[in-house]
Amino acid sequence: MRLDKFVADAAQLTRSAARGLIAKGRVTVNGQVCRKADCALKEGDSVCADGKPLACEEYVYIMLNKPAGVVSASTDGRDKTVVDLVGGAFPRRQLFPAGRLDKTSTGFVLLTDDGAFAHDILAPKRHVPKTYRVVLDTPLTNAMRVGFAAGVTLADGQTLAPAEVAPAGADPCVVRVTLHQGVYHQIKRMFGVLDAGVNQLHRTAIGGLALDEGLAPGAWRLITPEEKALIQAGGEG
Ligand code: URA
Numbered sequence: 001m002r003l004d005k006f007v008a009d010a011a012q013l014t015r016s017a018a019r020g021l022i023a024k025g026r027v028t029v030n031g032q033v034c035r036k037a038d039c040a041l042k043e044g045d046s047v048c049a050d051g052k053p054l055a056c057e058e059y060v061y062i063m064l065n066k067p068a069g070v071v072s073a074s075t076d077g078r079d080k081t082v083v084d085l086v087g088g089a090f091p092r093r094q095l096f097p098a099g100r101l102d103k104t105s106t107g108f109v110l111l112t113d114d115g116a117f118a119h120d121i122l123a124p125k126r127h128v129p130k131t132y133r134v135v136l137d138t139p140l141t142n143a144m145r146v147g148f149a150a151g152v153t154l155a156d157g158q159t160l161a162p163a164e165v166a167p168a169g170a171d172p173c174v175v176r177v178t179l180h181q182g183v184y185h186q187i188k189r190m191f192g193v194l195d196a197g198v199n200q201l202h203r204t205a206i207g208g209l210a211l212d213e214g215l216a217p218g219a220w221r222l223i224t225p226e227e228k229a230l231i232q233a234g235g236e237g
Contacts, residue, residue: 003029004037006047010054012092026050052089053222059114060093061228062086063209066109067217072100082109086220098122099130099182099206107132107203108211110231111220121207121231127161127180128207128231132187135200139172140165144194148177152190158183160190176204207231 007027008018019037021027027034028048029041041047047054064082066072071079074096083095090113098110098118112118121128148165161181168176177187188198204211208230215221223231 001041002037003027003034003039003041003047006041007049007054010047011049012090021049050089055222059112059117060090060095061114061117061223062095062111062220063212063215063223063227064109064111064220065211065215065217066101066106066203068104068106070218071103072097072109079103082111085218086111101203102185102188102201105201105203106217107201108206108209109203110206110223117228122182124181129178129180129205130182130203131205131210132177132179133168133200133202133204134175134177134187134191134198136173136175136191137197137199138195140167140175141194144175144191144196147194148190152193154183154189154193160186163190173199208233 004015004018004022007013007021008015011018011021013021022037023035025033025035026049028051029039030046031048064085066082066085069079070085071081073081074083074094075081082097087095093113095111095113096118098112099122101107101109110118110121120126144165148163151160151162153159160183161179163180164178165175168174179186183189187201191198209223209227212221
């Protein structure tokens with residue numbers, strides 16, 4: 001495929017806007033600036049515009065390391081959203097976060113425009129696990145381990161599915177939590193019932209896909225098809 005057609009399709013620009021981008025030296029092919037609109041791309045070539053990878057796929061799947069203070073929404077009248085952090089690179093796509101993280105929480109948020117995929121991985125019956133690194137205001141206790149494994153009953157009477165909590169290193173206040181369902185403020189409420197407060201909450205994995213440690217807070221990258229399959233492989237049924 002010609003470079004200008006690829007850029008136009010991937011960035012959802014007109015062909016002339018794509019040519020303008022190329023002429024300005026804002027497009028690279030395999031890391032080299034390419035100013036030739038008719039450059040013929042080969043299978044596996046990697047094309048970037050302004051340093052961001054372009055994908056000519058039907059849907060996009062993005063791994064974002066959400067910083068604190070940003071809300072998990074597409075638009076918000078007051079706060080910056082996770083889509084604001086990446087949307088400029090995909091101006092014509094209707095991106096949304098597949099699952100939420102609280103405003104104060106950090107870590108892996110999956111952004112996509114593929115509603116069927118999001119629905120699949122969020123479906124309660126799929127139990128796609130989500131893993132978090134949590135800093136508590138008190139050391140992990142056996143009562144917490146047993147309570148999580150049995151299924152915590154929240155203050156409103158709702159009994160949650162069994163979850164796992166385990167030490168995440170030498171510090172007894174730092175734990176790894178794995179959830180198999182998504183309830184509003186779930187981890188904070190679960191520890192609240194067990195008389196512990198959450199000081200920090202960072203999502204480290206969705207299904208079998210871990211957050212890329214190389215992504216600084218606010219940074220993102222596209223997910224490969226193999227990584228997408230790892231997310232789905234983490235669930236049941
Ligand atoms: N549980 C919470 O309490 N907050 C999150 O952001 C995610 C899980």
